[in-house]
Amino acid sequence: MKGASYAAAVAVGLGLFATPFLRYGFGGGHSHAAGPHSDHGARHGGHLVMLHDYHLELVEHRDSIELYLSDAFRRPLRPDSCAVAFDGRPATSCEWRSHRSIVPKPIDGQTGLYQVGVGEGPLLTLQFP
Ligand SMILES: [Zn+2]
16 A cells, blocks of 8 residues: 555656646747747647737637737737627627637637737737638
């Protein structure tokens, strides 16, 4: 029994030490790099797109789409404006909810055209999917 609990403790220890490599291993950059655009990993299970100096991660659900906006260093940003036009229909405004912009997706929605405003720059335009 003593041997079994030792093995379990070792497994837990390995798990803890392995975590940073799993978290940063897929970032697409050197794990020690701290410069802009050194991290292009999707953090919320979605698709990451880079537009101008910003990163947009879109996470599609059955009836909604989440947008996580971040800067060149992947620091989360709240957009000044966010609207999505599905299949050429009038645009729907996103709703800001705890670090992400959420928009309801029509059940028959095929494509969404995002227009995201940040600061003084031009609108970030993104066709989805
Ligand atoms: Zn980038």
